[in-house]
Amino acid sequence: MKITIKNIVKEFESYGAEERRKQEKIFRAVDDVSFTVEEGELVTLLGPSGCGKTTLLRMIAGFEDPTSGDILFGSVRVNDTPPNLRGATMVFQSYAIFPHLSVRENVAFGLRLQKLPPPEIDARIAKVTALVELSGLDDRRPSQLSGGQQQRVALARALIMEPQLLLFDEPLSNLDAKLREQMRIDIRKLQQRLGITSIYVTHDQTEAMSISDNVIVMNAGRLEQMGPPAELYSRPVNRFVASFIGKANFLPDPESGHTIMVRPEAVKLALSGEQTDGFWGRVTRSTYLGGILEYEVETKDAALLVHEQNSFERPPFAVGDAVSIKLLPSGLVKMD
Amino acid sequence: MRKRLRELRLLFSDPLLAFLVAGVFAALAVFVALPLFSVLLKSLTNESGDLSIENYARFFNFRYLRSSLWNSLTSGVTTAVISVAIGYAAAFTLTRTNLPYKRFFHVLFILPVISPPFTSALSILMLFGANGMITKWILGIQNFNIYGFKGVVLSQIFTFAPVAYLTLKGVLESLSPTLEDAAMNVGANRMQAFLRVTWPLSLPGVASAFLVVLIEALSDFGNPLVLAGSRFPMLSTQAYLEITGSFNLPLGAALAVALLIPSITAFVIQRYYLQKKQYVTITGKPTATASKLVSVGAYRALFLFVACFSLLVFLFYGVIAAAAVTRVWGYDFTFTADNFAYAFGVGFGTILDTLLVALLATPVSGLLGMFIAFIIVRLSFPGKGILELTSLLNFAVPGTVVGIGYILAFNRPPLLLIGTLAILVLNFIFRYIPVGIQSGVAVLRQIDPSIEEAAQNLGADRVTVFRKIMLPIVAPAFFSGLVFAFVRAMTAISAAIFLVSAKYNLLTVQILNQVGSGRLGVAAAFSVILVVIVLAAIWIIAALVPGHAGGMSAITIQNRESVG
Numbered sequence: 083m084k085i086t087i088k089n090i091v092k093e094f095e096s097y098g099a100e101e102r103r104k105q106e107k108i109f110r111a112v113d114d115v116s117f118t119v120e121e122g123e124l125v126t127l128l129g130p131s132g133c134g135k136t137t138l139l140r141m142i143a144g145f146e147d148p149t150s151g152d153i154l155f156g157s158v159r160v161n162d163t164p165p166n167l168r169g170a171t172m173v174f175q176s177y178a179i180f181p182h183l184s185v186r187e188n189v190a191f192g193l194r195l196q197k198l199p200p201p202e203i204d205a206r207i208a209k210v211t212a213l214v215e216l217s218g219l220d221d222r223r224p225s226q227l228s229g230g231q232q233q234r235v236a237l238a239r240a241l242i243m244e245p246q247l248l249l250f251d252e253p254l255s256n257l258d259a260k261l262r263e264q265m266r267i268d269i270r271k272l273q274q275r276l277g278i279t280s281i282y283v284t285h286d287q288t289e290a291m292s293i294s295d296n297v298i299v300m301n302a303g304r305l306e307q308m309g310p311p312a313e314l315y316s317r318p319v320n321r322f323v324a325s326f327i328g329k330a331n332f333l334p335d336p337e338s339g340h341t342i343m344v345r346p347e348a349v350k351l352a353l354s355g356e357q358t359d360g361f362w363g364r365v366t367r368s369t370y371l372g373g374i375l376e377y378e379v380e381t382k383d384a385a386l387l388v389h390e391q392n393s394f395e396r397p398p399f400a401v402g403d404a405v406s407i408k409l410l411p412s413g414l415v416k417m418d
Numbered sequence: 419m420r421k422r423l424r425e426l427r428l429l430f431s432d433p434l435l436a437f438l439v440a441g442v443f444a445a446l447a448v449f450v451a452l453p454l455f456s457v458l459l460k461s462l463t464n465e466s467g468d469l470s471i472e473n474y475a476r477f478f479n480f481r482y483l484r485s486s487l488w489n490s491l492t493s494g495v496t497t498a499v500i501s502v503a504i505g506y507a508a509a510f511t512l513t514r515t516n517l518p519y520k521r522f523f524h525v526l527f528i529l530p531v532i533s534p535p536f537t538s539a540l541s542i543l544m545l546f547g548a549n550g551m552i553t554k555w556i557l558g559i560q561n562f563n564i565y566g567f568k569g570v571v572l573s574q575i576f577t578f579a580p581v582a583y584l585t586l587k588g589v590l591e592s593l594s595p596t597l598e599d600a601a602m603n604v605g606a607n608r609m610q611a612f613l614r615v616t617w618p619l620s621l622p623g624v625a626s627a628f629l630v631v632l633i634e635a636l637s638d639f640g641n642p643l644v645l646a647g648s649r650f651p652m653l654s655t656q657a658y659l660e661i662t663g664s665f666n667l668p669l670g671a672a673l674a675v676a677l678l679i680p681s682i683t684a685f686v687i688q689r690y691y692l693q694k695k696q697y698v699t700i701t702g703k704p705t706a707t708a709s710k711l712v713s714v715g716a717y718r719a720l721f722l723f724v725a726c727f728s729l730l731v732f733l734f735y736g737v738i739a740a741a742a743v744t745r746v747w748g749y750d751f752t753f754t755a756d757n758f759a760y761a762f763g764v765g766f767g768t769i770l771d772t773l774l775v776a777l778l779a780t781p782v783s784g785l786l787g788m789f790i791a792f793i794i795v796r797l798s799f800p801g802k803g804i805l806e807l808t809s810l811l812n813f814a815v816p817g818t819v820v821g822i823g824y825i826l827a828f829n830r831p832p833l834l835l836i837g838t839l840a841i842l843v844l845n846f847i848f849r850y851i852p853v854g855i856q857s858g859v860a861v862l863r864q865i866d867p868s869i870e871e872a873a874q875n876l877g878a879d880r881v882t883v884f885r886k887i888m889l890p891i892v893a894p895a896f897f898s899g900l901v902f903a904f905v906r907a908m909t910a911i912s913a914a915i916f917l918v919s920a921k922y923n924l925l926t927v928q929i930l931n932q933v934g935s936g937r938l939g940v941a942a943a944f945s946v947i948l949v950v951i952v953l954a955a956i957w958i959i960a961a962l963v964p965g966h967a968g969g970m971s972a973i974t975i976q977n978r979e980s981v982g
């Protein structure tokens with residue numbers, strides 16, 4: 083199902099101490115955001131904590147009402163549809179597993195409300211628990227489950243409804259690093275196999291890059307840029323996007339007065355004698371990260387971060403080395 | 419056995435600490451266990467002092483006595499059911515809707531908690547009594563009889579619904595609204611989300627609140643004394659009347675034991691069964707309260723309800739304030755300052771006594787409670803379980819039983835304390851240590867033991883650790899415990915009424931005396947004075963103690979911790 087978000091705004095009566103000091107009665111958590119999600123796509127909302135991702139997702143799910151703007155599921159405007167009739171199920175950050183129900187009853191919750199015949203419910207539970215690799219835990223209590231298992235219960239509970247749209251609110255943020263990587267691969271495979279349109283919230287750029295068809299970068303309630311991961315990395319439209327996704331150097335362009343962004347990988351260094359005529363600098367930090375070597379190079383008017391593939395052909399540059407610097411033309415991005 | 423010995427040896431490796439622990443044991447034995455034991459023993463003797471079950475036989479044979487048990491139970495259960503319903507609605511409104519002025523409503527709802535427990539009885543007399551403002555003057559009913567079941571229940575609901583409210587607010591706050599979102603997200607409508615998620619999850623809390631109110635209602639003394647009337651005997655007041663009216667101590671003791679049994683049963687169920695079943699699903703920061711669980715219609719209904727209850731609070735307190743400056747309530751509504759003049763005239767000594775007792779008892783009670791909390795959380799020694807149970811017992815034991823126990827246990831040398839200031843102070847100290855213990859335990863359990871270990875590692879002995887590390891950390895809980903204990907000490911009546919004397923009287927007892935002799939205006943004036951003192955004390959502590967430890971929030975916090 084295609085999802086269209088048109089000029090969504092959400093204002094809260096501000097409750098933060100910060101806002102109260104500034105005497106601002108109204109706080110804009112989401113500020114005029116528009117985008118579309120095509121059928122079967124997974125789109126990620128990426129941005130720092132507090133930028134309005136959850137609020138936006140909750141409006142799509144129907145838990146919050148937008149102050150203005152439209153939410154369309156297909157061609158139907160759903161602004162006034164209550165959350166239980168939207169057919170968009172959500173995996174909550176805290177999982178929100180019902181603590182008084184067994185795993186099985188948690189998963190079956192939505193179907194029981196629909197009063198489906200028990201054999202059909204059983205069949206669907208079996209199917210979905212197999213899908214999320216949760217079989218055999220049916221009668222457990224939620225308190226007896228590990229974090230990863232709870233995560234799968236939350237996923238199964240959402241999937242069993244065969245939703246038109248699947249919403250994820252930082253679903254992996256409570257898991258340890260290893261499990262997080264495994265789960266994100268599993269979620270992506272599952273989403274592609276079932277072809278469910280999905281919106282996925284995260285503040286982790288690696289997670290966003292690895293899982294999405296399209297990424298939306300948000301900052302302070304606004305949409306900064308939307309595009310496939312490769313485009314966001316190679317062609318960020320502004321400083322915020324450039325530095326939120328990966329690392330970036332910003333250099334003044336002496337000719338146009340614009341700022342030029344260059345990724346650390348697009349900077350090439352070579353050992354030089356003192357005082358070359360071209361662009362040169364001195365290494366002030368040299369860090370051996372394994373696959374890559376990271377340097378900080380100080381030039382006449384800037385400090386550059388440089389990543390070099392570890393080629394094992396020569397020793398890394400040392401602190402104090404004078405190096406000549408070349409910027410790959412294809413890696414230069416003009417910002418305003 | 420070996421473990422026990424090792425624990426003992428460990429304890430005695432720190433002689434001062436061992437001495438203090440032994441002291442706590444002795445104090446609890448004398449001032450908690452001994453009085454209870456005395457009541458039990460007395461109830462099993464006849465009037466000539468021989469062992470017999472005569473009193474219980476009389477209890478079962480005389481309808482009047484038997485019905486006092488029945489009346490206490492039926493009115494207690496009715497009060498508890500309605501109080502929980504009101505408390506749930508109020509707590510639900512404050513935790514699940516965008517009600518404006520939440521803090522104001524909250525303070526209003528808990529106002530009855532800081533008033534003497536029979537304030538509402540007084541208001542009810544003045545509103546619905548034979549000369550009541552509503553019954554006689556507005557509705558024109560002659561000689562309306564408010565006494566008995568309906569009066570007691572009405573008054574107790576007003577007194578104890580706030581207790582249920584506080585408990586249930588804690589319960590609902592600990593249930594994440596996200597669970598309701600999750601239910602609606604997979605297709606539940608509002609009603610289904612409430613009935614299948616919110617309600618079952620809050621059920622242990624509801625049961626707990628029910629039992630807490632039941633315990634309080636059973637031990638309630640002031641409301642029955644004012645409103646039960648002679649045709650509706652109730653256990654707590656009947657025990658008092660047997661002792662002070664008929665001088666029949668053994669029978670009074672037997673009635674007290676009859677009261678003790680349901681109270682202790684409810685306490686044990688609440689504490690050892692229900693508390694383990696409670697769900698806490700809030701993790702980390704509390705989420706936004708704006709929830710779609712409540713429809714516009716339901717919100718209006720809840721708002722109406724909250725507004726009505728608030729009006730009732732205003733009405734009840736307004737009536738008291740008005741009566742305090744009225745010549746003769748019900749007949750002559752002209753303004754007068756006579757009541758206050760009279761109250762200060764005859765009652766100035768009483769006001770001072772009350773303050774003195776509360777000021778002496780509260781800090782000692784708080785410190786002792788903290789120390790016991792420290793012992794419970796951080797030490798292990800034989801008999802710890804018994805010590806913990808004994809120190810918490812006073813939550814459940816009705817004041818009437820404690821009062822009778824004190825006059826039985828301390829009426830001859832070497833423990834001749836009757837008629838002294840000491841017996842009042844001691845009674846309050848041991849009655850309110852559970853408050854300190856509960857809040858202390860809650861805080862100490864959250865402190866990483868390695869903090870203490872670090873201090874010991876740097877050369878501090880365990881008493882120094884308690885003084886230098888633990889006390890500062892628990893200070894906020896300690897002060898909020900103090901506020902609560904002070905309020906309780908100022909407003910308590912059920913045990914104190916047995917222990918006052920011509921020399922040392924208390925305000926609450928004074929108020930009841932005035933009600934008894936029909937001087938409602940003077941009683942109202944005393945009540946106003948009492949509430950003003952309590953509020954002033956709360957504000958003073960709030961001003962002196964930074965943060966949220968003092969003030970009204972202390973009442974909230976303490977109540978929550980004391981009933982879990």
Ligand SMILES: Nc1ncnc2c1ncn2[C@@H]1O[C@H](COP(=O)(O)OP(=O)(O)O)[C@@H](O)[C@H]1O
Binds near residue numbers: 094095109132135
């Ligand atoms: N119910 C609310 N009332 C007032 N402010 C809110 C409410 N919910 C969220 N906010 C504010 O809106 C901003 C965005 O919150 P959120 O959407 O949760 O951010 P994110 O999920 O990106 O971390 C935050 O500053 C938060 O404090």
Ligand SMILES: [Mg+2]
Binds near residue numbers: 132135136
């Ligand atoms: Mg969020």
